[in-house]
Amino acid sequence: xxxxxxxxxxxxxxxxxxxxxxxxxxxxxxxxxxxxxxxxxxxxxxxxxxxxxxxxxxxxxxxxxxxxxxxxxxxxxxxxxxxxxxxxxxxxxxxxxxxxxxxxxxxxxxxxxxxxxxxxxxxxxxxxxxxxxxxxxxxxxxxxxxxxxxxxxxxxxxxxxxxxxxxxxxxxxxxxxxxxxxxxxxxxxxxxxxxxxxxxxxxxxxxxxxxxxxxxxxxxxxxxxxxxxxxxxxxxxxxxxxxxxxxxxxxxxxxxxxxxxxxxxxxxxxxxxxxxxxxxxxxxxxxxxxxxxxxxxxxxxxxxxxxxxxxxxxxxxxxxxxxxxxxxxxxxxxxxx
Amino acid sequence: xxxxxxxxxxxxxxxxxxxxxxxxxxxxxxxxxxxxxxxxxxxxxxxxxxxxxxxxxxxxxxxxxxxxxxxxxxxxxxxxxxxxxxxxxxxxxxxxxxxxxxxxxxxxxxxxxxxxxxxxxxxxxxxxxxxxxxxxxxxxxxxxxxxxxxxxxxxxxxxxxxxxxxxxxxxxxxxxxxxxxxxxxxxxxxxxxxxxxxxxxxxxxxxxxxxxxxxxxxxxxxxxxxxxxxxxxxxxxxxxxxxxxxxxxxxxxxxxxxxxxxxxxxxxxxxxxxxxxxxxxxxxxxxxxxxxxxxxxxxxxxxxxxxxxxxxxxxxxxxxxxxxxxxxx
Numbered sequence: 215x216x217x218x219x220x221x222x223x224x225x226x227x228x229x230x231x232x233x234x235x236x237x238x239x240x241x242x243x244x245x246x247x248x249x250x251x252x253x254x255x256x257x258x259x260x261x262x263x264x265x266x267x268x269x270x271x272x273x274x275x276x277x278x279x280x281x282x283x284x285x286x287x288x289x290x291x292x293x294x295x296x297x298x299x300x301x302x303x304x305x306x307x308x309x310x311x312x313x314x315x316x317x318x319x320x321x322x323x324x325x326x327x328x329x330x331x332x333x334x335x336x337x338x339x340x341x342x343x344x345x346x347x348x349x350x351x352x353x354x355x356x357x358x359x360x361x362x363x364x365x366x367x368x369x370x371x372x373x374x375x376x377x378x379x380x381x382x383x384x385x386x387x388x389x390x391x392x393x394x395x396x397x398x399x400x401x402x403x404x405x406x407x408x409x410x411x412x413x414x415x416x417x418x419x420x421x422x423x424x425x426x427x428x429x430x431x432x433x434x435x436x437x438x439x440x441x442x443x444x445x446x447x448x449x450x451x452x453x454x455x456x457x458x459x460x461x462x463x464x465x466x467x468x469x470x471x472x473x474x475x476x477x478x479x480x481x482x483x484x485x486x487x488x489x490x491x492x493x494x495x496x497x498x499x500x501x502x503x504x505x506x507x508x509x510x511x512x513x514x515x516x517x518x519x520x521x522x523x524x525x526x527x528x529x530x531x532x533x534x535x536x537x538x539x540x541x542x543x544x545x546x547x548x549x550x551x
Numbered sequence: 552x553x554x555x556x557x558x559x560x561x562x563x564x565x566x567x568x569x570x571x572x573x574x575x576x577x578x579x580x581x582x583x584x585x586x587x588x589x590x591x592x593x594x595x596x597x598x599x600x601x602x603x604x605x606x607x608x609x610x611x612x613x614x615x616x617x618x619x620x621x622x623x624x625x626x627x628x629x630x631x632x633x634x635x636x637x638x639x640x641x642x643x644x645x646x647x648x649x650x651x652x653x654x655x656x657x658x659x660x661x662x663x664x665x666x667x668x669x670x671x672x673x674x675x676x677x678x679x680x681x682x683x684x685x686x687x688x689x690x691x692x693x694x695x696x697x698x699x700x701x702x703x704x705x706x707x708x709x710x711x712x713x714x715x716x717x718x719x720x721x722x723x724x725x726x727x728x729x730x731x732x733x734x735x736x737x738x739x740x741x742x743x744x745x746x747x748x749x750x751x752x753x754x755x756x757x758x759x760x761x762x763x764x765x766x767x768x769x770x771x772x773x774x775x776x777x778x779x780x781x782x783x784x785x786x787x788x789x790x791x792x793x794x795x796x797x798x799x800x801x802x803x804x805x806x807x808x809x810x811x812x813x814x815x816x817x818x819x820x821x822x823x824x825x826x827x828x829x830x831x832x833x834x835x836x837x838x839x840x841x842x843x844x845x846x847x848x849x850x851x852x853x854x855x856x857x858x859x860x861x862x863x864x865x866x867x868x869x870x871x872x873x874x875x876x877x878x879x880x
Contacts, residue, residue, distance in 0.1 A: 261742035261743065261744060262713075262742055362830075376831040376832075377606075378831055379831065406605035406606055406769065406832075407605070407769065407770075407771075407810060407813040407814060408605060408809060408810065408813045408827075408828045409605075409831065410813065410815070411813040411815075411827050411828075412827055412828075414815075415827060433742065433743065434743075434815065435743070436814065436815030436816055473744060474743060474744060477743055477744050477746070477747040478743055478772075479746065479747065479750070479770065479772040479773045479775075479776060480772050480816070481771060481772050481775055481799060481811070481814065482775070485775065485776060485795070486776070488751050488754075489747040489750055489751055489776060490747065491744065491747045491748045491751065492744040493748075495712055495714060495715070495745065496712070496742075
C-alpha cells in the first residue's frame, strides 16, 4: 500500500444516498468513504440490502431519481466532482471513462437490436467512429472476450446467446471505449459455476490488459478471494470493514465479516453437525437501531454497542479499517511469502 | 436398487421427460427436448439424495417429474414398490399427501393475498385433515417446528424476509407429515448468513422426522452438508452417483471434477489450478452424439465422440459408485 499514486482515480467521501418510500426516507448508503486507485480491483461485499449496488450505481450517476437522491458527500473521479453533475455531462463520462456491467445480462441488453447494433451505438457515440469502423471494432472486442466466431455472433440477437455468452457481450460493450473504471455489479451471480469461472478469469485478464480499475460488487466472498487486493464489507448501508484481502480472510476484525466468512457453505473434509450461522436477520432499514447496526446479531455486543455507533477507524499496525467497539482480536498472520 | 428392499421408499427407473418443440404453420412437433433422459435412482426411507448440476441440466424437471407435476414421457416411478406412473388423479392424491415440494423462490411460491396461517393450513384443508380446531393447533406446531412464533400467523408474506418466507414454505410442506420432500434449490435465493440457518433447519427436520429428501442444488458445497448420496446431472442424465464421502474425495467423472474445481474458494491462500471448461452446455434439443460431455471434456478421446458410455459401478455392492464415462469403463 506504499507505492500508491498521490491522487486516487476515484475518491468517495461521506456519500449518503437516500430513497423516499411510502413509509419514510430510507438511507441506503450512510457516509460511505473509500478510494479506488489506478489499475486496482476492489470489492464491495455484503448481503442484499446492504447498499453495495446503490453505491456502485451512484458512481455512474444512475440512482433513479426520484425516489432516490444523493443526499450528501462527494465523489471525485480524476479530480472532477461527480456529485451534482448535469445529466448531459454525466452521459459523456458514462460509457467512456466509467462503464458498468450488470448482474442480469438479459435485462441489460436490448432484445430487439442485434449485438452489433448495440455495440456500434456506444462506439459511434463516444469514439466518433463510422458505422463500418464501429462494426470492425465491435468484432475485435467480441474476439477479445473469447466469443467464438464473432463475425457471425455480431448479427445475432441477445436471446440467441447463452447466459455466459451474454455476460461476455456485456463486458465487451463496457470495455469498448477503453474506460478507466469498470463497475461490475454481481457479474457472475446469474451464471453457472463453470461459466462463472470463465467470466471471472476474463475480467481479471482484461483488467491487466486495459490497465483499468475495477469495482466488483458481490455477495459472494468466495469470488472475492479469487483475484482482488482489497475488499470493503458493507452492512446495512455502512462500511464495517475495509481491509487487504489476506488480512480480511486470515484475521477479520469485524464480527460481521467473521460471521459471514464462517457461514459460507464450503466443501469440507468432514461434515459438520451444524453449519455455523449468524443468528437473527438484517434489521429493517426504516427502523435501524441507533447504535451499531449489527449489535443485535452480534455475540460480542454490549451496552455501548446499543447506544453508540462505532466509527470506521484504522487498525493498530495496518492501514486496514474497521468499525467496531469490540473487534475480534487480531490473529497472528502467517504470511506465506 | 430393488423394490423388495424394505427400506426403499422411492425407486425411479429409466425415467424420461421429453418436451415437444413445435414449429411451422401446422405447429407440428419438429424436435424433442430431452430434459430428463433415462434416469434411474432410488432413495431409502429417511435418506437424502442430492442432485447437482448446472442450469438446464434437467434437475428441476426431474424433481417435478418424480412428483408427477410434470407427466413423465417414459420410465417408471415406484413408491414403496407400487408403480404410481399410471395412476389417475384421484388415486394419486394419497401419494401426493406423502410427497411434498419446497420451491426455490420464496417470493413466487407463496400467495401474496393469503396470511401465513392460510398458507400453512391449505394442504390440511385440501386433504380434509382434522377438525378446524385441530388444524389451528397444527398450524402453531408447524410454525414452531420451523422456528417461528404464533404471532406471525395473521401476517402476509410481503412482511417477511427471504429466509423467513422459505421457513413458511417449509412449514407448508410439512403440514401433511410427508415422508418424502423434493427441495428444489431451497436456499439459492437466500443471503449467505441466512442460507446456513435454513440448511440447518432442513438437516434437523430430516433427522427428527425421518423425512427422505431429493435435494436439488447447483452448489456442491450446499449439497454436501445435507446429502447422504449425490447424483451429478449433465444434459438430462446422471453421469455420476456415489455416497457423499466417495464423491467428494474421489470424483471420477471429468465433469464432476470440473464442477468441484470451479467453486470459488473463500481463502486467498487456497487458490488452486482450476479446470476451466471450454464453451457452454450444448442444447438439450440437439445433444451431441456419443458422450454428451465430450464437447467440453478436457480428456475426451475418439471413442467418446462415437458411443455414449454406459453407467458402471466402480464401487462395491454395499457402497456403489456409478460413473458413465469411457475412462472408467
